Amino acid sequence: MRNRMLLWRRNSLKKRLILYFMVIIVIMSALNVYPYYTISVLMSRMSSTFELNVELNQLNNTLEQLNHAYENYLETKHSKNLDDYYRYSHDLGVQANAIQIDDSSMDNVLVMKDIRNMISNYLNETDAAVSARRARMVEAYIFHYEESVKIRQYIVEYIQKLNNTMFFQNTDRYNSIRKSIQLVQTLNIGVISSMFVLTIVLILWFTYRITKPIFELSKAADEITHGNFNVPKVLVTSNDEIGIMAEAFNRMTASIREYINEINEKVGLERRLQEKEMENLTIKANLREAELHALQAQINPHFLFNTLNAGAQLAMMEGADRACSFMENAAELFRYNMRNLDKPVTIGDEIRNVENYMHLLNERFADKIEFMMDREESILNLKIPCMILQPIVENAFIHGISDMEDQGRISLSARESDGYAVISIKDNGKGMSTEKAREIMSGIKVEETETGNQHGGHTNGIGLNNVQSRLKIFYSTEAILKIYSELGQGTEVVLHIPMEAGTQF
Numbered sequence: 001m002r003n004r005m006l007l008w009r010r011n012s013l014k015k016r017l018i019l020y021f022m023v024i025i026v027i028m029s030a031l032n033v034y035p036y037y038t039i040s041v042l043m044s045r046m047s048s049t050f051e052l053n054v055e056l057n058q059l060n061n062t063l064e065q066l067n068h069a070y071e072n073y074l075e076t077k078h079s080k081n082l083d084d085y086y087r088y089s090h091d092l093g094v095q096a097n098a099i100q101i102d103d104s105s106m107d108n109v110l111v112m113k114d115i116r117n118m119i120s121n122y123l124n125e126t127d128a129a130v131s132a133r134r135a136r137m138v139e140a141y142i143f144h145y146e147e148s149v150k151i152r153q154y155i156v157e158y159i160q161k162l163n164n165t166m167f168f169q170n171t172d173r174y175n176s177i178r179k180s181i182q183l184v185q186t187l188n189i190g191v192i193s194s195m196f197v198l199t200i201v202l203i204l205w206f207t208y209r210i211t212k213p214i215f216e217l218s219k220a221a222d223e224i225t226h227g228n229f230n231v232p233k234v235l236v237t238s239n240d241e242i243g244i245m246a247e248a249f250n251r252m253t254a255s256i257r258e259y260i261n262e263i264n265e266k267v268g269l270e271r272r273l274q275e276k277e278m279e280n281l282t283i284k285a286n287l288r289e290a291e292l293h294a295l296q297a298q299i300n301p302h303f304l305f306n307t308l309n310a311g312a313q314l315a316m317m318e319g320a321d322r323a324c325s326f327m328e329n330a331a332e333l334f335r336y337n338m339r340n341l342d343k344p345v346t347i348g349d350e351i352r353n354v355e356n357y358m359h360l361l362n363e364r365f366a367d368k369i370e371f372m373m374d375r376e377e378s379i380l381n382l383k384i385p386c387m388i389l390q391p392i393v394e395n396a397f398i399h400g401i402s403d404m405e406d407q408g409r410i411s412l413s414a415r416e417s418d419g420y421a422v423i424s425i426k427d428n429g430k431g432m433s434t435e436k437a438r439e440i441m442s443g444i445k446v447e448e449t450e451t452g453n454q455h456g457g458h459t460n461g462i463g464l465n466n467v468q469s470r471l472k473i474f475y476s477t478e479a480i481l482k483i484y485s486e487l488g489q490g491t492e493v494v495l496h497i498p499m500e501a502g503t504q505f
Contacts, residue, residue, distance in 0.1 A: 020206045056163045111162045122151040348380035350389040375414040379421040385470045400429025421497040428490045437483045
């Protein structure tokens with residue numbers, strides 16, 4: 001069974017042939033079903049044409065039977081006649097309510113409504129007459145009997161009127177249906193003729209689809225037998241046996257061409273391999289040299305950090321507390337700078353790094369700078385990228401207050417506000433224009449601190465453009481860093497750190 005299933009799946013040409021014949025059989029079956037269906041629909045419409053006349057005649061017959069049982073009871077007061085009266089009364093009401101008139105003729109609808117109302121009144125009068133007869137109330141019995149006779153005559157007249165109207169209308173409808181049947185017969189002949197032509201076209205198309213790939217394959221095989229191995233690929237889109245054979249044929253011709261080209265290009269390939277080996281050796285040498293430089297660059301800061309620590313211990317032993325504090329802060333600053341920039345730190349670590357940096361500046365420039373700080377403990381453990389605050393403070397010193405004759409002032413504020421840790425670094429320096437601030441925010445122009453120290457101060461080579469880029473990547477948002485500045489009014493850089501993002505790292 002499994003082998004048969006695999007054979008069926010693989011033998012798709014057989015499936016296509018079966019599918020083509022099944023399509024033709026379905027089309028021919030549809031040609032027979034469609035006329036039968038249309039004629040059945042028209043016959044159903046024709047049979048429903050005179051149903052209303054039959055219902056009206058039944059209603060009239062029930063009315064006559066009711067009147068006969070009604071009058072016999074009034075004459076004889078026999079219980080069987082009374083039972084027949086009640087049974088026919090119920091049947092008359094049910095039949096009257098069951099008759100439905102098409103809304104296309106409002107006159108017929110109104111007439112049928114009048115008939116129902118009169119039947120209701122007629123049954124009320126007959127019931128009253130029967131009750132009076134049973135109670136031997138002669139005057140009431142005669143009065144209700146005469147009223148019932150008048151109403152019955154009106155009912156009979158209205159039924160006959162409606163029956164005649166519906167008969168003429170149904171006759172017109174019958175003629176219309178008969179014409180429709182003739183039209184359907186004509187259309188069926190046209191459909192059968194069209195489907196016959198379509199079947200012929202489908203047979204020709206299916207035959208062409210099957211034989212065309214075989215013709216292309218035989219033509220290409222004939223070219224190869226004459227020594228032409230550069231024949232184009234035989235394109236067969238089908239996934240049957242012919243497609244598999246064409247794909248194998250294309251692989252065979254490609255293998256022959258590759259074998260011939262391989263012999264002709266063997267010498268050139270060997271030369272290119274030798275050149276590639278030389279390039280690989282050169283790349284490996286460059287990588288070793290780069291690794292050596294990187295190792296040397298790492299050794300120098302470590303050596304300087306260890307040297308500063310040794311100097312601080314020596315100054316402490318000799319009682320030079322100020323020199324000891326200076327070297328300890330410098331060593332701490334170097335140690336912090338040796339961190340990997342891709343690893344996050346806390347806001348508290350960043351603020352301590354700024355304090356170390358400001359201590360060095362004040363020692364170097366003889367307390368020319370006033371540094372003020374205000375921080376809240378609740379945000380000190382939030383994570384931020386490394387080396388964010390110190391480059392901003394360094395920018396404030398170099399570009400803001402380094403050239404001032406009066407005392408410069410830098411303030412750092414770190415507070416929590418509306419789900420954000422808001423960090424503000426503000427100076428009273430010379431400020432900058434709106435265009436300059438826009439350049440820094442857009443990252444179009446690289447700041448001077450990124451190319452070197454042109455003001456004689458310490459620089460770490462990290463500018464605001466670098467800080468802003470790392471903040472955007474770290475928090476995946478644009479609205480982190482903002483600059484507020486005017487010429488002569490100082491500069492304020494504000495960071496808005498999301499509290500939720502700061503606790504996820």
